[in-house]
Amino acid sequence: MSDLLVKLYELPDVRLHVDKLRAEGINVRRAMAYEKHQVVAWVDDSFGKAWAGECDVAFSRNPVSCIIATENRIVIGFACYDCAAMNFFGPIGVAEQVRNRGIGKALLLSALGAMSQSGYAYAIIGGVESAEFYLTSAGAIEIPGSTPGIYRDRIR
Ligand SMILES: CC(C)(COP(=O)(O)OP(=O)(O)OC[C@H]1O[C@@H](n2cnc3c(N)ncnc32)[C@H](O)[C@@H]1OP(=O)(O)O)[C@@H](O)C(=O)NCCC(=O)NCCS
Structure with a gap:
């Protein structure tokens, strides 16, 4: 598990x-506070309490630092930033039944675009198990020596 770095000034459209x-x-857009x-x-239901906690932090920000995907006015995916740490992207998740349709990529690039617009030049993707999704979708590269990164002495 290591951290990745993404150039926000060369993001794919x-x-x-x-x-x-x-x-x-399917709509990909910023979540609203009333949601x-x-x-x-x-x-919480789909990915557990740790990610729900980070997502909760996204809703403490204005604008809310969470992008969602919806279908028939139901949530089917989410991506957050500035939660575990400033400048960190994540977590991200897409409902199992709609994976491999480009929703994760749209969420990732939309959230990274929002980070760029808020003034960051680079984004850090924290604690990644498999870099491939981020490599193919956003050209992310691994940060040497970033294991365990900020995820040390984590409460069990
Ligand atoms: C990772 C995740 C968000 C991807 O969402 P998705 O909607 O299925 O992804 P997309 O369809 O947009 O895929 C975009 C590209 O990444 C690739 N990709 C998707 N999931 C991948 C995976 N797990 N490993 C490697 N490549 C992957 C796709 O093949 C696609 O490549 P292409 O653009 O060349 O066609 C989704 O699988 C998920 O929710 N996983 C569980 C939660 C998770 O692991 N989150 C990341 C924690 S670090």
């Missing part, structure tokens, strides 16, 4: 991905 999903009935209870509960 996300608009085509978001438009394609919209045509399929906090549904989004955090969905993350």
Whole structure:
């Protein structure tokens, strides 16, 4: 498990991905404060309490640092930033039944784009098990010596 670095000044264009999903009935957008209870509960049910805690932090920010994917007004994916630490991207998750349709990539690039707009030049993706999704979707590279990074002395 190590951290990855992404150049925010050379991000692939996300608009085509978001438009394609919209045509399929899937919206990728920033979560609204009034949706906090549904989004955090969905993350808890789908991915557990640790990620729900980080997602909760995203809703303490304004603008909310959580991008969601919805279909028929139901949450099907989420991506957060500035939660575990400033400048950190994550967590991200997509509902199992809709994976491999480009939703994760649209969430990742939308959240990284929001980080770029808020003034960061690079983003750190913390504690990644498999770098491949981030490598193919955003050109992320591994940060040498970043294990265990900030995730040391973690309470069991
Ligand atoms: C990782 C995750 C968010 C990807 O979401 P997704 O909607 O299935 O991903 P996409 O369909 O947008 O895939 C984008 C690209 O990444 C690749 N990819 C997706 N998941 C991958 C994986 N687990 N390993 C390697 N490559 C992967 C796809 O093949 C695709 O490549 P392409 O653009 O060349 O076609 C999703 O699998 C998930 O929720 N996993 C469980 C939670 C998790 O592990 N989060 C990351 C923690 S570090």
